[in-house]
Amino acid sequence: MEIVLAKRILHANDRIAQDNRRQFEQTGVFAVNVLGSPGAGKTALLEAILPILGERCRAAVIEGDLATSRDAERIEAVGVDCVQINTDGGCHLDAGMVASALDSLDLGALDVLFIENVGNLVCTAGFDLGESLRIVVLSVAEGDDKVEKYPPMFSGADAVFLNKIDLLPHTDFDPARVRENLRRLSPEASILHVSARTGEGVGACAQWILGRRKAS
Amino acid sequence: MHEVSLVSEMIGLAESEVARAAAGGRVLRLKISVGPLSCASAEALRFAFELLASGTSVEGAELEIDEPPLVCHCQECGARSEAADAFAGCPACGASRVSLDGSRDVRLESIEVED
Numbered sequence: 001m002e003i004v005l006a007k008r009i010l011h012a013n014d015r016i017a018q019d020n021r022r023q024f025e026q027t028g029v030f031a032v033n034v035l036g037s038p039g040a041g042k043t044a045l046l047e048a049i050l051p052i053l054g055e056r057c058r059a060a061v062i063e064g065d066l067a068t069s070r071d072a073e074r075i076e077a078v079g080v081d082c083v084q085i086n087t088d089g090g091c092h093l094d095a096g097m098v099a100s101a102l103d104s105l106d107l108g109a110l111d112v113l114f115i116e117n118v119g120n121l122v123c124t125a126g127f128d129l130g131e132s133l134r135i136v137v138l139s140v141a142e143g144d145d146k147v148e149k150y151p152p153m154f155s156g157a158d159a160v161f162l163n164k165i166d167l168l169p170h171t172d173f174d175p176a177r178v179r180e181n182l183r184r185l186s187p188e189a190s191i192l193h194v195s196a197r198t199g200e201g202v203g204a205c206a207q208w209i210l211g212r213r214k215a216s
Numbered sequence: 217m218h219e220v221s222l223v224s225e226m227i228g229l230a231e232s233e234v235a236r237a238a239a240g241g242r243v244l245r246l247k248i249s250v251g252p253l254s255c256a257s258a259e260a261l262r263f264a265f266e267l268l269a270s271g272t273s274v275e276g277a278e279l280e281i282d283e284p285p286l287v288c289h290c291q292e293c294g295a296r297s298e299a300a301d302a303f304a305g306c307p308a309c310g311a312s313r314v315s316l317d318g319s320r321d322v323r324l325e326s327i328e329v330e331d
Contacts, residue, residue, distance in 0.1 A: 003237050003327040009226045009248070010322070091218055122255045123218045126320065151302040152253040155316055184303040187312045 013127055016095035020102065020130025027107035030213040031115060033129050035153065036137035037146075038119030041163040043071045044196035045137055045205070046114055050080045052206040057111035057213075062101045064093040064118045071116065081105065092123040095130055112213060121146065125153040132216055133209070139164040140173045147181035154182060158212070159190040161205055166195040219256055223264035226324055231273050233327060241330030243274045249282040251319040253302065258283060261322075282325070288314040 008014060024031045034042050046061060053059050060081040063071040072084035083101040085093060098115060115131060117124040136157040138146055141164055147154045160182060182189055192208055194201035230246055250256050258281045265279045288299040290306035291313040305312040
């Protein structure tokens, strides 16, 4: 006897992600999944963007890491509420982990929720968390070939924030190569150049997020 | 990298489907398909299955893995075609606005149970 299913194996995750999405919609929260390699500058960008967003809306952060609460401490140091998830070795956040973290947040008092995923250019791409927007942070230090080498990650991105552009004069990184590959892979994705360290482009990133929230 | 969690989900799904179909026989085969953009490796899935199936109702079942080609669904002309890679765009009309969504999936296609 053959039982035919044709079901996504991650359907349990998808179901929880849908519950999260419904909860975000009901409370008017714009949820942003922030992905990228370890060291790309995801937390540094949030530290830079949050004070600007704070003038326009109420934001909070969920931080995902294998271990430590270092990132949560950094976010709280800029005056923003943060819930730290430790995956204890897990290579990605899943929708269930986010659902548990939501219990510690007052969604009714929020407009934007950033979910900073575990630093990883592979596994995190496969798990819907219920977000409205996916931003991949890519840094100049990683090299300009990453879009070609990790297509699942970049094909799902709504935007690539190209960070550490202050390093451009010191490397042979070619932003046009990233732009061209992203155009072929994900033509509707935006690319924004930014340096969390110098502050260049941070305001434009904040504006872009607010624009997408308004359009949602 | 997350093949162990995928296989653990798959076994749970298979066990509940077998129970729901009230199929009491031995589970002979699980057929899965692994999309080219799923970030899952067939070899690692097999390895994880050997470890995790032990002691469950799918222990001893064969894991049959289909690896379908990349399929792009053109958002301009509507064609569904096999694509050489994720960057190639629509082979029918050349547009780059294509959806590769199905190619991300790992799916449990069917379960064969002894009659």
